[in-house]
Amino acid sequence: MRGLECDERMGHRFTVAIVEDNYWAGKLLESYCQQCGLKVISIISEGEQLIQVYDQLQPDIMLVDIGLEGNLDGITMVQSLRNAGYQQKVIMVSGTTNIDHVLTSFHDLGSLYFLSKPVMLPKFQAAIRKAIGEILLERSQLIEAPKPRATTWITVKNQKSELPISEDSILFIEKEDKRLTRIHLMNGAHMESSTNLTDILAQSSPHMFSPFKGFLVNLRHVVSYVKESGFPTSRRFLIHLNHTPVKIPLSRNLQKDFAKLLQELQ
Template identity: 95%
Template sequence: MAVSEHELTGRNGQWVRGLECDERMGHRFTVAIVEDNYWAGKLLESYCQQCGLRVISIISEGEQLLQIYDQLQPDIMLVDIGLEGNLDGITMVQSLRSAGYQQKVIMVSGTTNIDHVLTSFHDLGSLYFLSKPVMLPKFQAAIRKAIAEIQLERSQLVEAPKPRTTTWITVKNQKSELPISEDSILFIEKEDKRLTRIHLMNGAHMESSTNLTDILAQCSPHMFSPFKGFLVNLRHVVSYAKESGFPTSRRFLIHLNHTPVKVPLSRNLQKDLAKLLQELH
């Protein structure tokens, strides 16, 4: 049975006050709701407010959340699986995880697909899976778990580094447009006139019809073209050395983290690369 706001406040006021503020950090916990159903979003917002949480955004599209995530930086995310736009909730959270974000995620869905539930826990590291319609006791349990983990992590931090702004690159993959964080890219190579291959730090790679010029236009200065048909992420460069086995070769090879593959470096660009690496480190 659904619970009214009056009943929620009356029966759980003491619990609500206990969660209202993170006194050690001096501010309330923030929540971003990613939900395409208006009324479901309003219910979650009401539950959050009654629990002393500060709702900073209600968004219906995964793409929109990725675009403004660095501005929001919520403590907790409530994410529906089915969303408006090209990204579902699972793909959106996967993109955030690939970018290195580890905010607490509570999945909210009416799905009966067990694969979605298992993916939420095992692949995304979700704290909780709330089935619709969301009932207050389950919501409370999920929030308690999220806050307990946040407080534990904060107590273990001596000095948290300031999060680096993530650069998102949108590429065409078959009929979809997918956002990829620049940090997750090792290098990109041109396969033929129509395709590029993107190599990721987790060992995966994907093909895209977006050309290198359009990709580079979306990148930060940390993406560099060392040789015709290649882009390399300077953050993952370990070293470079002259190509061995070919005495007459004027080409160098770039060594990267996370892969045994070497990326070619033009001799004419050797000094440029050295300068960029020095500035980066």
């Protein structure tokens, strides 16, 4: 069969990462990609592993199974990448009959296609045509698309699982008690974790800053900071963030360091 029965001249311009925990299903998808003139650059069985190497791979298209080995399913993995700012083309591949999974993959993840197992070549070709069509359209509209910067991933304990969260998606983190921290995300959601602030800060870039005991704040989301009003004896400042009305306290002793880091970031 000719490459995609569409254009052999496409050659290996388009790269594909396959995220599939079934060996034979992965090999079948790899064979289909080769028949379509695509270059498979990785076959990975765990969502966590794909996230760790994504910045090195930067695939044009991802073929993602919903059920994966490890703590992350395919939907959660793609959501993590979307939250980090990646807009890769995603084709979901699964044997699920759960309609909620199908709807989530289309509406929340912006996936191009949902392929049911066993995957047939004609439907696979149609999905690839659509993905390539969107890529070519985007390339024609942009002279040079800016490459997203490398993402810092922070792994936190959530109940019995360990979940990677992109640093960019975090607004601030507060200590609730000795055992729990609450992580506030820019999409309005929050999650509780048993990972302490020290361990989170050790995984973070310099953009995560501790302005006050029991708090971490992401400098990328800071709008401004002002001296606390209403309390004449207060020596604190209050930090204003995007995406939330919550004000984060800033110690007077840390104000100069905070201002310097903000200036360097800008």
